[in-house]
Amino acid sequence: MRPLLIAAALLSIVPPARSAAQSFLGFRALGAPVLASDGRAVGTGNIGIGLRGLEFSVLDPSASARLTLPTVSASMQPTWGSFELEDETGSSNTTRFPLIGIGFPLPEARGVATFTLAGFMEQRWTGERSELIDLAGEQVLVEDRFETSGGTSVARLGWAQRVFRQRLAVGVSVGAYVGRLEQSFDRTLDSLSIGDRIRPFSELSEWRYSGYTLAAGISADPHDLIHLAAAVEWSGDITETPRPGTEGAANTYSVPLRLSGGGTVQLTPRFQLNGSIAWQDWSGATGFPDGAVSHLKFTYGAGLEWRAVQQETRSVPIRFGYRRVVPPFRYHRYDPIETVWSAGLGFNIVEFAAIRLGWIDLAAEYGTRDSHPLSERFWRGTVSLGISRF
Amino acid sequence: MADSDMPAPGHSDMPAPGKPDMPAPAAPSAPLVVSGLAFAASAFLLATCQVELPTAAREELVKSGVAVEVLVPFAEFVASASVFGGYGRASGLGGGFIAHEFGSDVDENGAEVPGLEAATLVRFGRYPSSVSVVDTAGTNRLDTAITFHAGGVLVRLDTVSSVAAGPVDLVAHLVTEEWDPVSAGWDYAVDTVDNRVAWSTPGGGPGDEIAVGVWDPAAGDSVELMLDSALVVAWADSTAIRDVRITATTPGVRLRVSSVVVQLQTIPSIRPDTLLRIGLGATGATFIYDPLPSPPLGALRVGGAPSWRTVLNLDIPRSLSGYPDLCRQLDCPVDLRADHVSYAGLQLTTAPAAAAFALSDSLALDVRMVTAPRFLPKSPLGPSSLAVTGGAAVAPELYRPEAGQVFELPITEHVRDQLRGETAFGDPVSSTLALMTVFEPLSIEYASFAGRNSATPPMLRLILNFSRGN
Structure with missing residues (x-):
């Protein structure tokens, strides 16, 4: 009963929509992507598919087929970043909650029903401007501030099924894009020029996101030492609809097909390597301003996991990894690339036959993100908690 | 621990989902509870941390x-x-106005407006029955055996709001008719909903002149109209009428009155070498004027x-x-x-x-x-x-x-x-x-x-x- 209370507490305090990429990338489009992975995948450089023992994956619906007990997992990511934009520099920090997953095995059907809530795209940044304007025959100094906050998440319902003597698993999921975007424009006019009774101008625009996505995945263990997975995800258009009180027409953006795959090789009983790759071609996506989308297509990552401490029902793995991510939207006209080095530490508090029933995963990443003239650096931590058998 | 000591994380012995015969791990609850609470506390603290957005002064980022x-x-x-x-009454203004033949002109309607006549009416209270005096020993003592033998009406004026080209002759009259300090106007001494009593002559009745004085704007903001000593003595009677109308006889002036008090002079019995000046405040005041502005x-x-x-x-x-x-x-x-x-x-x-x-x-x-x-x-x-x-x-x-x-x-x-x-x-x-x-x-x-x-x-x-x- 107590773990159940903990799980309830976790879900009550973790709002996935709070996620924040804290990047200027994609300011003309949907923002910067959120890599919705837990601390183990982050630590091993995995992009969310093909990692043996992964409990929840937003890429691969079949990943949860290994769950044997009702399980809940949540991740939290504090981030500290800095940027250079030609002659400007600045910093940022935030905390995000990129992934919440719930899995519920149904023994009669030999499958697992899953629910995940994961970040997809985020827009959180502020632009400022000072200029002189002609107003009422005077040159008036105005200060403008434009703040964007919000993003898109995906809520998915999935089903993972083990077949063929437990060596093969298939899964499907259906998801809905959810989320909202708030944009505030504030203009302050210089009171010395125009008088102290003038009020600043503030305008708040709110938008709601909607859309659907379908995914299917397959994972297999063709050999005791090898795990493989592949998945495909199709998305309908994402619709950005103004909320009541916001002027403007709805915008529709297409999301291209995503193909992904990955695998894990067990080199020794305590040491494994993994690699994963995703292909998604945004260059033909519609609805975005000209030149906003990247032509790069491949995101990949690789890493290793070594169980430094291994006991009968507990273990402490150490992880290292590298990822190269291609965000879909540029800053100006140069394709962006994000490179991330990561390290992680796991505390598998309760596990049985390599199935984790209670765990905490910690990961630290250092990454760079470049899309000339924008250059961003960040340190990011990930803390994930998973609990089964409640 | 050697690699061979541990079970391989394979799959062949993996239990099926929800299989009831899966062995239970040893005492998972305590560490899970502790871990969960630690995670929840961390999440709460981090979730409530202040968020710092990246901010850049770039034209393309701003609408x-x-x-x-x-x-x-x-x-x-x-x-x-x-x-x-008709909102409010003249008595609500505090202070008053004094004017004589001021601003005869054509108003915004094109009508001839005679010069403004305005008088300030003041009602004074009873004399004090005692004064506090410091005796020769330096002690405060109450002197009840006091008599007033001289005094004057001290008129203070708002010099900014007053219009006068030079010295102004002021006159104080005793108001002998009953009047209401709240509702009195130029034509009526009492002008309430249920009761309207006209002055015997508009402008506060005939009255008796009791004091005169000259206010010189260059000399200050006040003028004292000296009273006859017999009147000062007579006003000591509690039943005496101490109502005063102050007007101007110099044409073309409009003065704004800040306050009007009677300055009484007395020699205390316990300090016969000292002359005391005691102010007697108004218990009611208004001003009356003519003509009223037309709509x-x-x-x-x-x-x-x-x-x-x-x-x-x-x-x-x-x-x-x-x-x-x-x-x-x-x-x-x-x-x-x-x-x-x-x-x-x-x-x-x-x-x-x-x-x-x-x-x-x-x-x-x-x-x-x-x-x-x-x-x-x-x-x-x-x-x-x-x-x-x-x-x-x-x-x-x-x-x-x-x-x-x-x-x-x-x-x-x-x-x-x-x-x-x-x-x-x-x-x-x-x-x-x-x-x-x-x-x-x-x-x-x-x-x-x-x-x-x-x-x-x-x-x-x-x-x-x-x-x-x-």
């Missing part, structure tokens, strides 16, 4: 903004305008005592078109919302008023919503919008050397309320506004502005802001 000034003609934002008078035929009016208000029934346009500056930058018609209005000012053009009531000092104006227009002129009013900053001051210079100059009254919140359909606090609004002084009455003087049918009717000056694009 375009449009700021424009628009002057809305009277007919496009006012449905009707009215002037109401304006076309002009707008604010101020006076009793006060005048100008009431405007607004009809603020919800969309704008036909304004070149605006339509050059945005597609007209442009929908107008409350948020777009950064400033709204009611531009009024000063109109010549009757010289008798022309401004000699700034008049602080206010704008308040008329919450129940159907009950006008007695409608309750909404909260003051300008009094907190002292009001918007109409300077007398706006009427010099002649009227026709523009005065702007800020009404930003009222215009926003009209466009919003409710106040910023969600309260209902009416479309009717009252232009008035911050207090009523504030002065005998009033401000006059050009009305609808003049060559320079009021205008609404708007400074609007819009955003454009992404």
